[in-house]
Each structure stands twice: as structure tokens, then as C-alpha cells.
Amino acid sequence: MKKFVATLALVPLAFGLAACGSSDSASGDSETVKIGIVGRDPVNDKLKEVAEKDGIDIEYQEFTDYSQPNPALKSGDIDMNWFQHIAYLSDYNVNADDNLNIVGPTVIYPMALFSKKHDSLDQIPQGGEIAIPNDTVNEARALQLLEANKLVTFKSDTDRPTIDDVDTDKSKVKVTAVDATQTVVSMESVDGSVINNDFLKDAGLNPKDALAQDDPSNDYAKPYVNLFVSQDEDKDNETYKKVVELFHSSEVQEVVQEETAGTAVEVKTDVSELRSTLADAEESLRK
Secondary structure, three states: OOOOOOOOOOOOOOOOOOOOOOEEOOOOOOEEEEEEEEOOOHHHHHHHHHHHHOOEEEEEEEEOOOOOHHHHHHOOOOOEEOOOEHHHHHHHHHHHOOOOEEEEEOEEOOOEEEOOOOOOHHHOOOOEEEEEEOOHHHHHHHHHHHHHOOOOOEOOOOOOOOHHHEOOOOOOEEEEEEOHHHOOHHHHOOOEEEEOHHHHHHHOOOHHHOOEEOOOOOHHHHHHOEEEEEOHHHOOOHHHHHHHHHHOOHHHHHHHHHHOOOOOEEOOOOHHHHHHHHHHHHHHHHO
16 A cells, blocks of 8 residues: 555544645645645655646645544545555445545555565475464455465455454464554564565565565456545546646656565556446445
8 A cells, every 4th residue: 555654553633734625826826735645755755746847736744544544535634645555445435434536546566475584485384473464454465465375274265354264274374463563573573474565665675585475467456556535526636637647657656666666566547447446345345
């Protein structure tokens, strides 16, 4: 997820922001778009720089964990947010009875298994321990990665597995769910950790050292496409769509690749297809 960075340290905020909505600046020459993010990196700064040349003034509102940007968007404190993928958005919409929608896609970041004790999957012992993120969406994705690499077996077919779906008797490893921010720290005491792409750079991890990773180019990865999101009535706002277009400019994409060590996969899937994927995911969750 886009800078799913300092995850889940639940710190209440007083959203003391001015009223939002794209509006002309005092000079009348530019429009202001307020975007909520979780953590800030050079990609944010490059997008702001590129947008300014196109008459769009991006103001970022930084949040400390994933739970905050969607309620801020719902209340109108920001115009868009840029931190989540389809799977996370669908889960939020269903549980919050909301209808936030997709303005456009950004990239997919792979999720990978790393180890400080082993150099290959074969070296992970029977009964070894693997740490995974404990939030609902990333837990499911991590378990699917482990299942694809024959480290765990599920009790039955499931699209969104939890630890309770793991057949411990038939699985090679024991799975421990921890806060996503602790997956890197856990590497010292476990046989491996499934780590979100966002943490790799700060942790000094080389993507090439991963023992396994999911394939972001496959269709099954579509729920993990990262997004710019707005209120439903603003999903086709022309200024917001222009921001998405500028994200896909060569100037911004060059920084994206630098910051992710070449692991991010740019997504240009038609937004109508992604909105259909979101609707299907929400329908599945409501069953």
C-alpha cells in the first residue's frame, strides 16, 4: 500500500483543517487539492513539484496510521487520500458503511518473505516460525504468499484467510501475527518475516534478498492496486484525475522506482475496471 508506513499506532487526531474541495488560490491561477497520506517520501514531493507546473497546488495532510485518512476524507477535511489498496478500501467501506471511491490507480508494491537466518525456502525448518502483519488485509495477503510457497496449508479454500484458517497439523511453519511495524524487528527471533514493501528501505533490506514474493502483475494481485481515493461524488473530478495523470508522468515514476529499488509495478488499468473490482470485493465481504 502506498506508504502503509507507520502502521496502526492508534493516535486520535483533531482534524483542525480548513474546509476542503478544490478551490482557486488567492491568485486565481491555481487550484488546491488536499491529499491525506501516511508518512511522507520523495515521491510525494516530486508529485507536488510536477503538479505545481500544471497549476495544481497539492497540500499534504500527514496521518500516523491507516485508520485515520478515510474518516478524514469522509468528513471533508481532505479532498483525496493516497495510502491504500482496493482490499483495504473495500474492508473500510463495508465496516464503516461508507462509499469512498477510486479516482485512479498508482502502483502495486509486492509483499515478500525475508529471513536473517536462512538463504532459501528449503532451509526453513519444519515447525519454524514466520511473522506476518496482523491487520486484516495484509494478514490475508501474507498467508496467501506462504500458502503459494507451500509453507502453510489452509483448512479449506478461502479468498481472505486468517490465522484461524491455517491447518497447523499440515503446515510446515507456525505463523505469528504482529503489528506490521514489528515484522522487521521480529526477524531477529523468527525464521522469517513477511514484510510490506514500504518498510524495506528504512530497514536496509534489499528486495533481491527476498526468499519469496507475490507477483504483482498477476490478476489475483488486483485487490492490491494502490489508489487515489475521494468521496464518491468527486470520483470523476477533473482536477483530481489530473493529479492521477501526473503521478504517472515519467518524472514521478522515476522517483517511484528509485524509492522502491525497482520493485513497484506501475498500474494503468482503466478505472472502471478497478471500480468493478472494488464493488465485487465489497459484495463478497457483505455476504
